[in-house]
Amino acid sequence: MSQTVNKNQAINTIDPATLKQLIDSKTITLIDVREPVEYARERIVGAKLFPLSQFDPNELQQETTNKPLILYCQSSNRSYQAAQKLLASGYTEITHLEGGLNAWKQQGYATQINKNAPIPIMRQVQIVAGSLVFTGTILGAFISPWFLILSGFVGAGLMFAGISGTCMMANLLIKLPYNQINNQ
Known part of the structure; x- marks a missing residue:
């Protein structure tokens, strides 16, 4: 599914099953845009943290590999906002997890949980x-x-x-x- 922002830019969505396949094949860089306390409590294994509240597209570009980026948050609202920021900074195509971590867990996929982290x-x-x-x-x-x-x-x-x-x-x-x- 793709949502076009303008002719040359697009924000794409990906379903949890497809994301799981890409994670298993190690062909993407997964970015969690939730806040550090949320990330510390529960996350998709292998995700890198770039909180939306401090989101800097230039820093993201320097910190990530040349693999395609896929963004996610709790429900896909913040990942969509982060995708918009990336498009505004020059990216032409961004993908984020449809339904976010909620959809990921609903499909039964594992997360890394730290029960000692602060409550959400x-x-x-x-x-x-x-x-x-x-x-x-x-x-x-x-x-x-x-x-x-x-x-x-x-x-x-x-x-x-x-x-x-x-x-x-x-x-x-x-x-x-x-x-x-x-x-x-």
């Missing part, structure tokens, strides 16, 4: 947001209704994250010391 950032967001909403509700019910503003503020933030695709809470949590993992 979206679970951290759910824990913090849930705690803030719960606290605001309890304090609003028993102390002062003004505490309900906290629950409303968190709800508005979650709604903004869903609409924009940008979660400010995740951006803050990723900066905490326990989420700081060096690129491996």
Whole structure:
């Protein structure tokens, strides 16, 4: 499947079965564009980390071999964004894993897992947001209704994250010391 950006450029998708064959034949360079904490927790074996938040097409070009690049992330949204950045920097054709790591695991393919890595950032967001909403509700019910503003503020933030695709809470949590993992 191919999605043309303009006449001379294309972002292609690849299914997990085809990617597995290419990995086994060692004919590609697999790039994980998720964040270091996500990469540390679980990844496709052999993938190199180039997080989208620090994505530099020039650095990628210097660090990778002459093999074709295939990008992936958790669901294929960030890998598509990284592919767009590569096209803007002069690449003519980029491929990314359709459905990302989720699709890879759904097909039953193995991943490298580190159970000692921090929990995924979206679970951290759910824990913090849930705690803030719960606290605001309890304090609003028993102390002062003004505490309900906290629950409303968190709800508005979650709604903004869903609409924009940008979660400010995740951006803050990723900066905490326990989420700081060096690129491996």
